[in-house]
Structures are given as C-alpha cells and as structure tokens.
Amino acid sequence: MLKRWVRNLYNLSIDLAPRSEEPYATHVPVLVGVAAVLRPKRLIEFGSGSFSTLSFMDDVAFPSLEQVNSYENNKEWFEQVQQRTRGNSRIDLQYFAGDMYQAVAGADVAAADMIFLDDSPTAEERVKTVKEVSRLGRNGPVAILHDYELWRLRLAARQFEHRVAFDAFHPQSCAMWHGHPERRPILEDVARTISQHASDVPLTDIRAWIRVFTVKSNGSH
Numbered sequence: 001m002l003k004r005w006v007r008n009l010y011n012l013s014i015d016l017a018p019r020s021e022e023p024y025a026t027h028v029p030v031l032v033g034v035a036a037v038l039r040p041k042r043l044i045e046f047g048s049g050s051f052s053t054l055s056f057m058d059d060v061a062f063p064s065l066e067q068v069n070s071y072e073n074n075k076e077w078f079e080q081v082q083q084r085t086r087g088n089s090r091i092d093l094q095y096f097a098g099d100m101y102q103a104v105a106g107a108d109v110a111a112a113d114m115i116f117l118d119d120s121p122t123a124e125e126r127v128k129t130v131k132e133v134s135r136l137g138r139n140g141p142v143a144i145l146h147d148y149e150l151w152r153l154r155l156a157a158r159q160f161e162h163r164v165a166f167d168a169f170h171p172q173s174c175a176m177w178h179g180h181p182e183r184r185p186i187l188e189d190v191a192r193t194i195s196q197h198a199s200d201v202p203l204t205d206i207r208a209w210i211r212v213f214t215v216k217s218n219g220s221h
Contacts, residue, residue: 042065043067
C-alpha cells in the first residue's frame with residue numbers, strides 16, 4: 001500500500017499521462033520537433049529502433065540530417081534493423097559487442113548536433129550511457145532521452161546543465177545539454193506545441209508532425 005501511494009505521488013509530481021498504446025513511439029514528435037528547430041546535420045543514436053532509426057531515413061521529416069550514426073548491442077535486433085536500413089546512405093548502423101555506455105567514447109559525441117538515447121534493457125544500464133554522454137558531450141549536442149519518467153534516468157539527467165521535459169506522452173522524453181542557455185525557450189516551445197497537438201495528431205505520423213512544426217515556423221515570421 002505504501003509503495004503504491006509513493007508511486008502515485010511521484011507520478012503526479014512529474015505530470016505522468018496515461019501510458020501510451022504505442023509506448024515505443026512516444027519520442028517521435030520530440031525528435032521531429034527538436035530537429036525542426038535545431039536543424040542537426042549529424043545525429044548519434046544509442047539503441048536503434050523502428051520508430052527512430054527508420055524515421056531518420058525520412059528526408060522530409062528530417063531534411064537537415066546528413067549523417068546518422070546508430071549503435072546497437074543486441075545482435076538479433078541489429079540484424080533486423082540492418083535489413084530495413086540497407087542501402088540508405090544517411091544511416092550508418094554499427095553493432096557494438098558490449099555494454100552500450102562503452103560505445104560512447106568512440107562515437108565522438110562532442111562533434112554531433114543531436115543525440116538520441118534509448119538503449120539497454122534496463123534503466124540502470126542506460127544511466128551509464130547518459131553519464132558518459134554528459135561527460136564527453138560538453139558544450140555541443142542536445143541529447144534526447146527516452147523513458148524520462150523513470151526515476152533513475154531522471155536523476156541521471158541531472159548530470160546535464162540544462163533539461164527540458166516533454167511530458168505530453170508516457171513514456172516521457174527529455175532534452176538535455178550543456179551551455180547554450182538560448183536553447184531553453186526554443187525547446188520549451190517545442191514541448192508546448194507537442195502538448196497542444198497530442199490529441200489531434202497521430203503519434204507515429206512523422207509527416208503530420210513535421211507539418212505541425214512547419215506551419216508553426218511559417219506562422220512565426
């Protein structure tokens with residue numbers, strides 16, 4: 001009973017929405033929105049996925065992307081994603097035989113514009129990846145962390161100087177970075193836009209989400 005009460009109190013404190021019917025896709029509007037305003041050229045992904053790696057292949061939704069370095073340490077899943085990305089010159093999918101946090105040092109994260117973290121089967125393991133990205137990615141990229149509602153990941157995110165939560169969907173996401181305080185109002189605006197359209201734009205429709213941000217961008221001039 002006490003555990004349930006504490007959990008419910010925690011969920012209220014972080015504005016946790018009901019769990020999405022597509023929990024592996026709740027980062028889609030975040031990735032589209034952040035990329036729309038920051039226009040990254042190089043993106044690094046730790047943990048490949050159907051709703052991230054395959055989305056990055058869409059040059060309409062992600063027109064600025066020139067290179068995506070995606071790291072995966074699950075061999076079976078790596079081979080599945082590899083089949084679906086084969087022939088796409090934008091995606092560089094790499095298998096890493098080891099704990100994902102160990103791949104960060106060789107990924108040159110400081111040279112990236114944007115990083116997506118959705119790796120490892122447990123939060124405890126992903127915490128190590130978050131900490132390594134924070135340590136090596138100073139004054140450079142914006143890192144997007146999926147499953148931000150998990151308390152271990154929320155604590156790990158404090159390694160970064162700045163954070164903006166995206167809580168329209170559950171699981172939540174978070175943008176994290178060092179330096180560049182001017183990014184905060186821009187990313188907070190992305191979060192508000194996602195919340196405003198959470199009920200009328202299909203979660204996995206990346207073309208619809210890019211239209212939302214394109215219309216907003218055109219309307220701001």
